[in-house]
Amino acid sequence: MSSFNVDVVVVxxxxxxxxxxxxxxxxxxxxxxxxxGPVRFGTPGLHARNLDVSEAGMLEYAKVVMNEWVFPCSSSTPVEGxxxxxxxxxxxGSFSLWxxxxxxxxxxxxxxxMDPAQWAQYFAEAARVMHVDPDIAKGGVRAERILAATRAAVTGLPAGREVQPMPIAARRVDGKLKYTSSDDLLAQATDGVLPQVLADHVVRQVLHVxxxxxxxxxFPRQGGxxxxxxxDTVVxxxxxxxxxxxIHASGIDAGPALGRNLLDHPILSTRVVLRPEILEDVPAHDPIFSIWVPHSADHPWQTEVFRFPQTPAAGTRDEDGADITTFVAMDENPDNRISFDSETKDAFGLPQVRVHLQHSLADTQRISEALAEHYRVSAAVGDITRGANFMMYGVGGSAxxxxxxxxxPENDGTSVVDRYGQLWNMDNVFVAGNAVLGSSNSSNPTFTLVAAALRTADRILDLTQAL
Known part of the structure; x- marks a missing residue:
């Protein structure tokens, strides 16, 4: 049995x-x-889209995405529920495909x-380390026309949350777009100590007393x-x-909230051919487009118009299409939960799980209201006379x-970690990622989880320096 000694291990x-x-x-x-899993795309953590960032490269990107998305543990069947x-x-992970x-x-x-003012610096820092740019597609012919059409279709939104260009995590490097992924976030340590990456290994146990x-x-994925x-610290x-x-497999007492309060984004998606007036005289190298109808208190869903990595509608050029995708907020419900079967192991040697996750009546009403906007936007930007490929994803399908x-905020049985991501009953174990986000929302969560993870890292530094 081999071993390593480090300050922090991140799973x-x-x-x-x-x-x-x-x-x-x-x-x-x-x-x-x-x-x-293994190192992919030549560089640890590289975004698959960076293999060919041209518009023609979208189809190859789609092929990679469809090949890399698998059921958990690369199982042939989905998780029950x-x-x-x-x-x-x-x-x-999925960050290399997003x-x-x-x-x-x-x-x-x-x-x-949560006091939003306490998080403001972390949202600003997340935008910096992720290279988030709301103007990366500025000046695109399709982008400006889609923006105008969507603004005409969706009105009455509050100040600051009107229809606008989507912030995109990308920057230009040597004249080409580079989409942000784990390689960029690991590179925060370029002037410090670069993290080691142990690939193709599954962690089955946290050692604790x-x-x-x-x-x-x-355990090595291929055996051994x-x-x-x-x-000193586990994340x-x-x-x-x-x-x-x-956490469950390790016998850690995480309280009754472990596995509860699951949230997903019910997702509506329509593939359209863009309207003729949007496609008229579009230059050959028109920039990318991504238009955003934001979530707000009285508008608890968001709609996006962009290019999703999927096969285009039959009979059209890929660049003539667009995807309208609407993510809808779900009610918080502790009965939406994971159940663990400690006697049965999955392919990774962890407890087999099944999931209970259902939409409430309020969720159904919210989805129906969002669907009306979804169609208005689809009709505003798409040539609906040619039809459209509409679907609602299965539960969990939003990724x-x-x-x-x-x-x-407190150890009252309704949460698993504190406001910094630390397990309530453990001195030095933290959780980062989507797992800690437990409030109803519809915005893509990656930006928020990165802000939370930056805060977790700073908390770890504060605690270790205090020892």
Missing amino acids: GSGAGGSTVAGRLGQAGKRVMVVEA LPGFLVSHGVG CSNAPSPDVSELPKW NGRASGVVA DPVVIHA IASGTLAAAQL HLMGSCRMG
Whole structure:
């Protein structure tokens, strides 16, 4: 049995894990990131879209995405109760495949106990480290025409949350777009100690005694002797399902909220051919477009018009199409939950799970109201006379599953971690990623989870420096 000794071990290399690892490495901490999948795309954590950022490269990107999305543990069947839920096992996780839309949350999407002013610096820092730019597509012919059409279709939104260009996590490097992923967040540590990445290893146990962890045990994905990683701090950032599984498998007392309060985004999606007046005289190298109808208190859903990595409608050029996607907020409900079967193991050696996640009557009403806007936007930008490919994703299909390790202000049984992501009953175990986001919302959660993960990393630094 081999072993490593580090300051911090991070389980998972997606947005949450790479944020914490890079931030701590920047401060000089020795960090090891453990990932269940392999290094992909030539560079640890590189975004698949960066393989070819041209418009023609969208089709290849789509092929990669469809190949990399799998059921958890690369199973041939979905998790019971989550027919639409897919993950990606590889360095960078799903963050290496995401669509790069990075909307800022409305105050109504944040926990009621949270003082937004306390988080303002972390949202600003998240925008910086993710290279979020609302103007990256500025000047595009299609973008400006789609923006105008969408503004005409959706009115009456509050100031600051009107229809606008979507902030996109991308920047120009040597004249080409580079989409942000885990490689960028790990690179926070360039002037410090770069995190080590242990790929193709599954963490099955957090070692702990008397409320304090001493490391983790990881098993090679292809078989072989386990690896023990001794660490002063453990960060679990392996996704909403897997984070809860690991905590349960390790026998950690996380209280009654573990696995409860699951949230998803019911998602409506329509593929259209853009209207002739939008496509007229579009230049050959027209920039990308992504238009955003934001969430607000009286508008608890968001709609996006952009290019999704999927096969275009038959008979059209790929660049003539657009996807209208609406994410709808769900009610918070502790009965939407994960159940653990400790006697049965999944392919990763963790407790088998099943999920109960249903829409409430209020959710159904909200979805129906969002659907009306969804159609108006589709008709405003799309040539509906040619038809449209509409679908509603299965439960879990948004790839935004959240809440299994819900964050809260006090240890009252309704949350798993405190406001910094630390497990209530553990001195040195933290959770990062979608798992901690437990308030009703509809904005893509990546930007918010990165802000939360930066705050978690700073909390770890404060605690370790105080020792």
